[in-house]
Amino acid sequence: MKLNREHSIALDAEDQLAAYRGKFALPEQEIYLDGNSLGAMPAHLPARMQQAVASEWGNGLIRSWNDAGWIDLPQRVAAKIARLIGAEGDEVMVGDSTSVNLFKALAAALRLNPGRKVILTERGNFPTDLYIAQGIAGLFDAEIRYVDSDEASVLAALDEDVSVLMLTHVNYRSGRIYDMQKITAMAHAAGALCIWDLAHSAGAVHVELNAAKADMAVGCGYKYLNGGPGAPAFVFVASRHLDDVRQPLSGWHGHAQPFEFLQEYQPAAGINRMQCGTPPLLSMIALDAALEVFEGLDMQQLRAKSRALGDLFIRLVDEKLAGYDFGIASPRDSALRGSQVALTHAQGYAIVQALIARGITGDFRMPDILRFGFAPLYVRFVDVYDTVEAIAEIMEKDEWNQEKFLTKKAVT
Ligand SMILES: Cc1ncc(COP(=O)(O)O)c(C=O)c1O
Structure with missing residues (x-):
């Protein structure tokens, strides 16, 4: 089956944890794939x-x-x-x-x-x-x-x-x-x-x-x-x-x-x-x-969503990023993988910066790892879809190849 955006939206509609995103103060358009570095802020915290x-x-x-x-x-x-x-x-x-x-x-x-x-x-x-x-x-x-x-x-x-x-x-x-x-x-x-x-x-x-x-x-x-x-x-x-x-x-x-x-x-x-x-x-x-x-959250259910998000990401990478020299540095079997997927690419840093400029936050780890964390409480299936689409566009248009994306910041 070809994966399209509607398929991801349908997965979100079926997701029993979907309401948890509303418990976080994330901007509506934010695609935040760095909860493995710094988790999002729960809405009641302020x-x-x-x-x-x-x-x-x-x-x-x-x-x-x-x-x-x-x-x-x-x-x-x-x-x-x-x-x-x-x-x-x-x-x-x-x-x-x-x-x-x-x-x-x-x-x-x-x-x-x-x-x-x-x-x-x-x-x-x-x-x-x-x-x-x-x-x-x-x-x-x-x-x-x-x-x-x-x-x-x-x-x-x-x-x-x-x-x-x-x-x-x-x-x-x-x-x-x-x-x-x-x-x-x-x-x-x-x-x-x-x-x-x-x-x-x-x-x-x-x-x-x-x-x-x-x-x-x-x-x-x-x-x-x-x-x-x-x-x-x-x-x-x-x-x-x-x-x-x-x-x-x-x-x-x-x-x-x-x-x-x-x-x-x-x-x-x-x-x-x-x-x-x-x-x-x-x-x-x-x-x-x-x-x-x-409180009251079923950790097995949380884990199941974390696996499903990573699986979808890998399927989309296989489908949409073939030919752009990406590698997958994470286990393909979700039973052996935590709540993140790492891609490798020689221009990994600049690609992550180009994504951040588009409002999609992942991070980069030396020497060539693009890291995407799927915090199951607030990441949507459609976020995963939109991220891979965005990477494909960045590659297609050579968008990463700009001075502002190639210059390393203190925190990567
Ligand atoms: C496996 C692991 N241990 C420890 C840390 C951080 O330790 P600390 O909070 O003391 O900086 C990290 C941070 O990313 C980590 O990935």
Whole structure:
């Protein structure tokens, strides 16, 4: 069957999640395919933030720590995220950035598995994960073993020296999904712990951390969870490790009795010990409010739409962009792909800029990746259709080939 615009409009008409787009403050014409970098703003956020700033901060001042419940907001936000990643509320803590939480988790994992010195990861992991591992390796006298990204290479590198296997569930470039359950089981069989980065999974892909027996995980609040720029991140520690886990950023919010102001650090019970210092409250409030959108949402249904959007995109690329030298860097099988599709093209940067000039926002990743994120809560099937049509026109008219599109900006 030839795919036309009417077909995409019909898919939107049947889409049971279609009404969710109205929960976001997106301009009517906006085609936003970058929710995997920065999620869209939920429509009710400005009013909630106005209240937080004017009433809770402005009038309530420091009293709001108690009166507005600021002090246990991280735990309440954590419980909302836990539901989305197959964890219990008391296994998740919210605060700091993904990078900082990874630092805490990696250090804690190395301590839980002493006598082994290797952090195993893959070369294509997100740079901050690699950089944090490098920082930790220097501090803990550990060694990093880098392997190729494919599952067989990762599994073959698990041996008696590996203390912790650190992987990103959905790859930031290709969108490839690792089999969390299988890889975690193999890591455990080799005596290693497993840390998963869920930056590109939480809120878009069905995740079952406890069913997979994951040891620890981290993830972002500002991507598919729509918590806003620089939103607090989360960290998960499986309940079986909570009594023993010790992380080195032993700030007062992770203390057993922070308001006793004792001299010696005593880790709080349970997941609270993964906290460090005062959280960014306004950002925490924004994330809390953003997560309301997920209430009652069936994650399987969300995932089904994410797969269907990506499938449609790939079919359209095959049909409309043949002959323009594009490659598809993502798995074609949607079961193996997160909520994004990556194309490759030598002029990828300029093509993305030409698209942005037409009101269609994706992004570019070195060296040649055009990345399109399909946040299922607000991306429409017709957006997918219009995007591929626009790329075809840009190629046909050589529209990308202009100085203003070829000059690189600081953020790509
Ligand atoms: C896999 C992964 N981890 C971590 C991050 C970001 O970490 P942070 O929020 O600390 O900058 C990203 C950002 O894109 C990412 O893709």
